[in-house]
Amino acid sequence: MTEPTFSPDRPLRLGTRGSPLAVAQAEETRDRLMAAHGLPQAAFEIVAIKTTGDRVQDRALSEIGGKGLFTKEIEEALTSGAIDLAVHSMKDMPVEQPQGLALTCYLPREDVRDAFISLEFQGLEDLPKGAVLGSSSLRRRAQALHRRPDLQVVEFRGNVQTRLRKLGDGVAAATFLACAGLRRLGMDDLAERAIAPETMLPAVAQGAIGIEQREGDAAVSALLAPLDHADTHLRLTAERAFLAGLDGSCRTPIGGLAELLAGGRLRLRGEIIRPDGSVRHATEREGPVSDAAAMGADAAAELRGLGGPDFFA
Numbered sequence: 001m002t003e004p005t006f007s008p009d010r011p012l013r014l015g016t017r018g019s020p021l022a023v024a025q026a027e028e029t030r031d032r033l034m035a036a037h038g039l040p041q042a043a044f045e046i047v048a049i050k051t052t053g054d055r056v057q058d059r060a061l062s063e064i065g066g067k068g069l070f071t072k073e074i075e076e077a078l079t080s081g082a083i084d085l086a087v088h089s090m091k092d093m094p095v096e097q098p099q100g101l102a103l104t105c106y107l108p109r110e111d112v113r114d115a116f117i118s119l120e121f122q123g124l125e126d127l128p129k130g131a132v133l134g135s136s137s138l139r140r141r142a143q144a145l146h147r148r149p150d151l152q153v154v155e156f157r158g159n160v161q162t163r164l165r166k167l168g169d170g171v172a173a174a175t176f177l178a179c180a181g182l183r184r185l186g187m188d189d190l191a192e193r194a195i196a197p198e199t200m201l202p203a204v205a206q207g208a209i210g211i212e213q214r215e216g217d218a219a220v221s222a223l224l225a226p227l228d229h230a231d232t233h234l235r236l237t238a239e240r241a242f243l244a245g246l247d248g249s250c251r252t253p254i255g256g257l258a259e260l261l262a263g264g265r266l267r268l269r270g271e272i273i274r275p276d277g278s279v280r281h282a283t284e285r286e287g288p289v290s291d292a293a294a295m296g297a298d299a300a301a302e303l304r305g306l307g308g309p310d311f312f313a
């Protein structure tokens with residue numbers, strides 16, 4: 001079998017989802033590659049790929065299979081050689097990649113926080129009793145219900161524009177969106193009501209763009225090497241080890257955030273919450289960055305113990 005490899009005779013194909021955010025992230029990757037290697041834009045081609053997660057708009061993501069919904073078709077294109085690399089929102093990436101593929105490069109992380117989005121209200125505390133919160137994220141729903149058990153939550157899918165229209169139509173009084181996505185779309189004003197991680201711990205890898213390639217594709221490895229952001233890579237190593245240790249799927253509300261401290265140290269915070277918000281277990285680790293993966297695994301083991309067997313059922 002001949003391995004498909006990048007040849008300088010044709011454009012390098014960057015695969016991504018077709019959403020405005022996904023395309024913006026692919027363009028950021030392309031622009032960084034152009035700058036790092038002094039290449040013209042014509043040396044790159046962005047290939048938009050429709051995924052199951054994009055196609056199915058009427059059901060909860062957790063219902064149709066959880067993580068991997070936004071990646072399967074893109075990874076198939078990468079494996080077959082139809083694209084040379086894949087640009088992903090790391091938040092949507094399963095902890096393990098298909099045989100022959102690897103995540104080798106992380107771009108500098110954007111704002112990790114969630115933003116509270118509402119046309120009328122300033123924050124979760126402002127919502128009237130029994131107000132409707134729109135969210136399709138199990139984590140955000142559980143975190144919101146933990147603080148406001150009186151709220152009613154409804155499914156909220158679609159891109160940023162669709163969700164804003166739904167707020168305008170009165171489908172819900174408020175929703176949450178990742179600040180990172182809003183900023184990358186140039187909608188910084190909407191990211192104004194950012195929520196501190198102490199109040200709402202973000203999803204593992206929120207705000208990070210990762211690049212996946214075929215293992216052993218030396219040409220692509222060489223192109224990506226200068227783009228990999230060491231700090232982001234370390235933080236995601238801790239967070240994804242934490243997620244892996246929890247067997248994280250879209251069915252379990254999990255929050256996780258690693259931050260770098262002075263002196264080559266790293267702090268990891270993690271939590272699990274029952275989907276109805278009734279129970280929350282949280283923990284924290286601090287240690288040298290060389291222990292990033294071990295800290296993630298250790299924090300996960302503690303939360304597994306605290307949650308007990310039925311927490312993840």
Ligand SMILES: NCc1[nH]cc(CCC(=O)O)c1CC(=O)O
Nearest residue numbers: 089091177178180181206207208
């Ligand atoms: N699950 C969808 C998704 N995946 C990544 C982002 C935002 C960008 C990021 O977190 O890097 C979003 C939208 C959102 O949660 O508001």
